[in-house]
Amino acid sequence: MAGCPAIAADALARAPRQGQRAQRVERWHKTFKSTALRPAARTSIDDARRVTADFVEHYNARRLHSAIGxxxxxxxxxxxxAEIVTERDRKLEAASDLRRRxxxxHLCSLAPRLTARRSPSGASMSSPASTAGQCMRQ
Structure with a gap:
């Protein structure tokens, strides 16, 4: 099949009953047109080629694809x-630990105000010092 010299792409031949391949190619073109080609009118073929090259580089090298994790x-x-997933898991665990800390x-900073409340019998429930000590040990 003849290639398109304007964007240096070849048409993809597809086997019978392989409709998903055509759907993927059509989806790629829709994404390309809506995000790269159409937002600003291209003034020259060189401009269109540059935009196309930038989009292909972004799509293949930087954009995270949900279908492949x-x-x-x-x-x-x-x-x-595997390396990327391991690093991502390490970062998520570190963020989770930070949120817990x-x-x-925050709860320890609220402890003195919470412990100053009285029990229903009128006695103080615990002293702020003991609550602060508990917070420091955790």
Whole structure:
């Protein structure tokens, strides 16, 4: 099949009853047109080529694809999926630990006000000092 010299792309031949391939190609073109080509009128063929090259580089090297585990296709193709997932899990665990620590600090800062309340019998429930000590130990 003849290629399109304007964007240096070849038409993809597809086997009978392989409709999903055509759907993927059509979806790619829709995304390309709506995000790169149409937002600003292209003034020259060189401008269109530059925009196309930038979009293809973004689509393959930086954009995270949900179908392949939110990994860029170039990283997936190069076999870096396990490394990326491990690093992502490490970052998520660190963020979770930070949120727990910050929540604990916030609760400890509220402890003196909470412990100053009286029990129904009128006695103080616990002293702020003991509550602060508990917060520091955690």
């Amino acid at each position: 939110y990994i860029a296709p170039n990283d997936n193709f190069a076999g870096r999926e 910050l929540a604990r600090q």
